[in-house]
Amino acid sequence: MYTVTELEEKARRALDKKATFGDDVDLDSFDRTFVPHKYLAEEEICALPEDEQKRLIMSGLDVTDKGRGGTYFQKDTTVIHCHSDEEGIEVMPVTEALKKHDWVKEYFWQLVPVDQDKYTASAFLELHDGYVIRALPGSKSIYPIQACLYLDKENLQQNVHNLIIAEEGSELHIITGCATSPHMKRGVHVGISEFFVKKGAKLSFTMIHNWAEEMTVRPRSVARVEEGGLFINNYICMKPVRSIQMYPTTHLVGNDAAAMFYSVIVGTPGSYLDIGGRIFLKNRGCRAEIVQRSISNGAHIINRGHLIGEAPDIKAHLECKGLLLGGGIIDSIPQLEGHVEGVDMSHEAAVGKLAEEEINYLMSRGISQEQATSTIVRGFLSVDIKGLPGPLKEEIDRTIDTSNRDTM
Amino acid sequence: MLIIEDLQVELAGRTLLKDIDLQIRPGETHILFGPNGSGKTSLLMTIMGYPQYVVKKGKITFGGTDITHAPINERAALGIGMSYQRPPTINGLKTRQVLDICAKRTIDAGEMARSLNFEDFLDRDINAGFSGGEIKRSELLQLKAQNPDLMLFDEPESGVDIENMALIGTTIAQILEKESPRAGNTKPVARKWKERTKMGLIITHTGYILDYVPADKGQVLFNGVLACAGNPREIFQCIGQLGYEECVKCTL
Structure with a gap:
């Protein structure tokens, strides 16, 4: 575990470090000052203007909270609603959790390197908030927990850090929507997510992006899956956005751990979408699957998929299909890496009409x-x-x- | 009624069909014989309206409407349907959804599938990994759901095992209103026959379908030309004994 000072030093050194992939973003041209918003009671969310509600619903946030096990709702830099209805599932703002609970520090910045690039550095040095969602050992949630990261203030850089912990034998489903208000045009969203799937736990994480045309998005997420754990990571982005670059990484560390990445991307003209996925299979019996579907109506889409087999008896498959419907570029880059005998890895990629x-x-x-x-x-x-x-x-x-x- | 007059068709600049005249009246089912490459499938695809089959001459009329250059879906809307020999796989599209498209959601796909032992396939992607016989059952099911007036069958027996042949054969007879008469009808059989409206055009190589569907007329397509119209069983017998070339000599 790093001390805060160590993290801070590392972050400061990385403030100008460009990311490996994606176009470089001048973060100095964005505003990161805190934007206060009033905390909303459940019924007040339902009273939001209709066009805002519509955008929230499109991003998976059910304002009525029906069929949901809990809600985390952050507007710009501020948490405006947070609660859990499910027994055994905790939902809290990360800044508050870091103050209240010592155990939270054991997860904070444990998987994502703070000095990975200027986005991670910025998210550490000027963190706004984010959520901690934790399923206690053995707890099973049927209804998904919903989390919404909403941008309303023009030219804001929203820095978010999320910790998702599925304790031993638990089952947790999360649907998270990222959206901008109807009037908003330009902004940056930086989201750090660290996933901990413990022994025999099952975690599904469905992310729906619903951005504005001039938005730049830099999620940074890493997961760690222990013995017999399952991590399902779904990503849907079908709305115009200027630039998204992400490369979620999962480490399958225990025997028989499994991860599945599914992504559905539709890119419109002017969008630059560099969407990757990387899974390390580090122990016997691990399984991984990456399935990517992308359609370009004039966007530049890069699909990266990287599977790394480091132990025998692992099975990994990557399927990447692209359709060019109205111009644009789809660049499909599947990569398989076998380090020992006895790995079973395959991929199929196709770009067509x-x-x-x-x-x-x-x-x-x-x-x-x-x-x-x-x-x-x-x-x-x-x-x-x-x-x-x-x-x-x-x-x-x-x-x-x-x-x-x-x-x- | 389907009327084809003096039809000439090209595919990629090559003439595939010429001087085609064909009439199918309501209630009639015709059998189309012919060696491989003689243009049988091309004729069906042209009637269905596949754009790559370019009509250079002649006219196709269906139910009084000139459909020579009508798009495929307009022909479907007028009541033309087809059972394909090798239909394409469409990933992510379930057989159930295709049946809903065919029937415009007026039927219960599950119920209908049961009649062809096909319930297990409803939630599979259409044609994905289907065997020859499964494709035929799926195609028949779609036609049944669509319920068109003119049905085009491209080798409905190919790839079907003996066990399923009877099921396929009797289903085709049933949807073409050609099933064997049963006792206890409310109407006299002869009157029912007169009231039939369904039309069929069936391509066959093996002739098995003749055991199930009492067809009205047989024709041989040879080198893109229709020849030798007559009793389908007689023609089939002639082809079996003498071969296509001998059989079409009478008209050439």
Whole structure:
């Protein structure tokens, strides 16, 4: 464990350090001062203006809290709502948790290096807030916990740090939405997330991005999965955004640990999306799967996938499919790395266009060319995510459906 | 009624079909014989409206409407449907969803699938990893859901095992209103026959389908030209004994 002084020193040294991937962002041109907002009671969230509610719903935040096990809601730099309804699940703001509970420090900056780049450094030195969600040993949540990181103030750089801990034998589902208010145009979101999936625990994390056209987004997340643990990481981004660069990394450290990354990306003109995923399989019986689906309607999309097999009897697969529908670039970079005998690793990657044959086939069943096209695109985007509770799966399908209708 | 007059069709600049005249009246089912590469599938695809099959001459009329250059979905809306030999796989699109598209959500996909022992496939991606027989059952199910007036079958028996042949055969007969009459009907059989409206055009190599579907007429397509119209069983017998070339000599 690092001391705060050590972390601070490291962070200061990294303040100008560019990230390995993605376009460089001039953070000095953004404002990081605190923006006070009033704490909202549950019923007050429901009273938010309709267009804001709509954007929240699109990002997975159910304002009525129905079908949710708890809520964390941060607007700009300030927590405006935070509670848990589920027994055995704790939801708290990270700044408060760091003050109140010593155990939180054992997780803070343990997986993500504070000096990885200027974004991590900035998130440490000028942290606004973030959430700690922890499922106590053996607790099982059926309803997902929802977390929403909302940006309202023009030109703000939002620095967030999240800790997600699934204790031994627990089951935790989180749906997290990032969104901007309808009037907001330019801003930066830096989000540090550290995931701890302990022995036999199961954690699903579904992130829905719903940004503004001039937003720059730099998530930095690392997960650690112990023996028999399962980490499902879903990512959906189908709305215009200027630039996203992320490269979530998972370390499968225990025997039979498993991780699945699923991402669905639709990129519009002017968007630069560098979306990666890396999984280290460090012990016997570990399994990993990365499934990426991307559509470019004129965006520049880079799909990186990297699987590293360091132990025998591991199984890893990467599937990356891209559709170019209206110009743009899809750059697919799958990478497999086997370090010992007895690894079983594979990938399939494809970039192409819609098959005329499939469109004609559906048209002969009575639907128009446009309907056939959107039906096929919808199919392309639907990935079978295993291990999610029914309602959450339906919700992901609905989100993709709605966004798909909007984009087509 | 389907009327094809003096049809000439090209694919990628090559003439595949010429001088085609064909009429199918309501209630009639025709069988299309012909060696590989003779243009049978091309004829079906042209009737269905696949744009790569370019009509250079002639006319196709269906139900009084000139459909020679109509897009595929308009033909489907007018009541033309097809059972494909090798349909494409569409990833992420469930068979159940395709049935909903076919039936415009008017039927219960599960119920209908049961009639063809196909419930287990409803939640699988359409045609993904289907065997020959499974494809045929899926195609039939889609046609059944779509319920068009003119049904085009491209080799409905290919890849089907003996066990499933009867199921496929009787289902085709049923949707074409050609099933064997049963006792206890409310209407006299002859009147029911008269009231039939469904039309069929079936491509067959093996002739098995003839055991299940009493077809009205058989024709041989040879080198892109229709020849030798007549009793389907007689034609099939002739082809079996003498080969296609001998069989079409009568008309060439």
